[in-house]
Amino acid sequence: MASIGDKSNFPLYSTGLMPQEEMLEVKKTGKKLTIGMPKEKSKFENRLALTPQGIELLVENGHTVLFESGAGQAANLSDQDFAECGACIVKNNSEIFKAEIVLKISPFTDEELDLLSPGQTIISLVQLHQQSRELIKKMLSKKVNAIAFELIKDNNGYYPVTRSMSEIEGAASIMIASEYLSKAHNGKGVLLGGITGVSPAEVVILGAGTAGESAARAALGLGATVKVFDNSFKNLRELQLHIGQRIFTSVLYPKALTKALKSADAVIGNLRYLQSGLSYMVTEDQVSKMKQGSVLIDLSMGQGGCFESSICTDFAHPVFIKHGVIHYCVPTWPLMWLEQQPSH
Numbered sequence: 533m534a535s536i537g538d539k540s541n542f543p544l545y546s547t548g549l550m551p552q553e554e555m556l557e558v559k560k561t562g563k564k565l566t567i568g569m570p571k572e573k574s575k576f577e578n579r580l581a582l583t584p585q586g587i588e589l590l591v592e593n594g595h596t597v598l599f600e601s602g603a604g605q606a607a608n609l610s611d612q613d614f615a616e617c618g619a620c621i622v623k624n625n626s627e628i629f630k631a632e633i634v635l636k637i638s639p640f641t642d643e644e645l646d647l648l649s650p651g652q653t654i655i656s657l658v659q660l661h662q663q664s665r666e667l668i669k670k671m672l673s674k675k676v677n678a679i680a681f682e683l684i685k686d687n688n689g690y691y692p693v694t695r696s697m698s699e700i701e702g703a704a705s706i707m708i709a710s711e712y713l714s715k716a717h718n719g720k721g722v723l724l725g726g727i728t729g730v731s732p733a734e735v736v737i738l739g740a741g742t743a744g745e746s747a748a749r750a751a752l753g754l755g756a757t758v759k760v761f762d763n764s765f766k767n768l769r770e771l772q773l774h775i776g777q778r779i780f781t782s783v784l785y786p787k788a789l790t791k792a793l794k795s796a797d798a799v800i801g802n803l804r805y806l807q808s809g810l811s812y813m814v815t816e817d818q819v820s821k822m823k824q825g826s827v828l829i830d831l832s833m834g835q836g837g838c839f840e841s842s843i844c845t846d847f848a849h850p851v852f853i854k855h856g857v858i859h860y861c862v863p864t865w866p867l868m869w870l871e872q873q874p875s876h
């Protein structure tokens with residue numbers, strides 16, 4: 533036992549004994565919710581809005597999670613995995629859509645909206661730029677509360693879901709570009725990496741945000757020459773600082789950008805920002821001056837795209853060739869790397 537201090541008969545000094553608070557369980561309060569997780573309709577969607585661990589946390593806090601049987605199959609998770617975490621496995625799809633909150637990844641389809649009632653809350657990707665006017669009107673007429681994953685903002689002004697997806701998109705875009713530059717995909721036959729005695733491939737990145745930084749890291753890691761364009765000096769400075777080495781950066785001067793596009797082997801575009809005044813569209817004339825067999829990847833398709841020549845594609849037919857340039861314009865394709873998705 534520590535000695536008692538000289539100044540007092542009560543041992544509260546550094547040489548004495550200090551009392552500790554008793555740790556008591558905090559009583560959980562608040563409304564208990566019923567949350568429904570339907571099976572995704574898209575055959576290309578492999579992601580889940582909630583992992584088994586996320587469901588377990590909700591159940592521990594007194595909420596009820598209705599999980600449609602087979603909804604985790606694309607993510608290599610069985611019904612048993614979710615049942616063990618407290619989810620109620622439901623085979624009737626319509627019962628799922630009666631929950632107070634319906635949670636999924638892909639935007640709600642016309643058929644799914646028919647199953648909803650006024651006052652319900654739906655949480656998913658919304659991707660307004662890809663939805664028809666009729667579908668948006670139907671969503672409004674249903675009087676449901678729609679929360680878009682891509683528009684959720686934290687207290688620091690960041691979009692956490694979008695940011696996580698952007699990190700995956702940026703790194704994966706370099707892998708995709710490397711694949712389509714091969715002759716097997718009608719590309720230039722250029723290896724997106726540094727080879728002794730051979731000039732490195734050139735990668736132009738439009739946008740110095742999270743996706744741009746992630747793409748720059750991946751391209752530099754392979755040994756490519758990287759040029760980054762953005763109209764935000766702040767973004768360019770932060771990217772330069774985070775990467776830790778000097779690379780070519782520039783604001784979006786049309787002449788400088790056109791010159792860079794002409795010599796680029798791969799172009800990664802991520803320039804349109806839905807919630808800010810910063811938007812830039814690369815013209816079709818600029819694209820037409822790019823090398824034959826070069827690759828263009830538009831990461832902004834979910835927000836309308838940043839190339840005038842972009843046309844939305846899907847996983848069945850992910851690319852098209854225009855002006856001799858291979859265009860990859862698939863929206864929300866981080867779903868191919870579902871193991872890297874953060875747990876919600």
